[in-house]
Amino acid sequence: MFRRVALLLACSAVAAACGSRPNRTRDAAIATGAAVAAAGVYRATTGGCWAACPPRRYCNSATGTCDEFPQGSPPVAAAAAAPEANDWWRAGDAACPEGAALDEDEPVILCTRPDGTPHGPATFFYSNGRRESEGEYRDGKPIGVWRHWDEDGHPTKTEDLGGQ
Numbered sequence: 001m002f003r004r005v006a007l008l009l010a011c012s013a014v015a016a017a018c019g020s021r022p023n024r025t026r027d028a029a030i031a032t033g034a035a036v037a038a039a040g041v042y043r044a045t046t047g048g049c050w051a052a053c054p055p056r057r058y059c060n061s062a063t064g065t066c067d068e069f070p071q072g073s074p075p076v077a078a079a080a081a082a083p084e085a086n087d088w089w090r091a092g093d094a095a096c097p098e099g100a101a102l103d104e105d106e107p108v109i110l111c112t113r114p115d116g117t118p119h120g121p122a123t124f125f126y127s128n129g130r131r132e133s134e135g136e137y138r139d140g141k142p143i144g145v146w147r148h149w150d151e152d153g154h155p156t157k158t159e160d161l162g163g164q
Contacts, residue, residue, distance in 0.1 A: 088121050096120040110137065126151050138163065 088095045089109045093102050096111030100119045103112040107127065111120025118137035126132050130153045135146030143163035148156045 089123065
């Protein structure tokens with residue numbers, strides 16, 4: 001509900017700023033204020049960031065800003081969200097099977113072969129930095145036990161895909 005109200009306010013502000021009235025400066029100021037207010041309403045009601053976070057960044061809900069992942073790992077919130085999960089990637093390429101290397105590409109950390117085929121452990125993250133799912137690939141196919149969490153860090157399911 002609040003998201004729709006915030007979106008409606010932002011759209012109205014943009015429409016007002018593009019009008020043909022004689023006082024465009026005033027209209028633009030009103031539109032900017034309405035857009036900032038709409039973003040504030042969105043942030044207050046959802047705990048989200050002021051804007052969508054670009055790749056390699058996560059939403060820091062405490063500040064409302066998009067923060068960069070620390071080098072080689074997701075933020076501390078991710079580790080706290082899933083205490084039973086391990087930070088396998090901290091071992092670097094040694095965590096990957098022979099012929100594969102660590103690839104830290106945007107919302108996922110996984111082992112890949114030189115041709116890009118996933119092969120070895122993998123962890124996917126939400127934009128807020130918390131783990132989404134974790135498991136293993138063999139020759140590009142998910143195998144074995146995969147664990148999943150919701151955006152708040154609570155376990156949602158564990159599935160065994162077999163193939164080990």
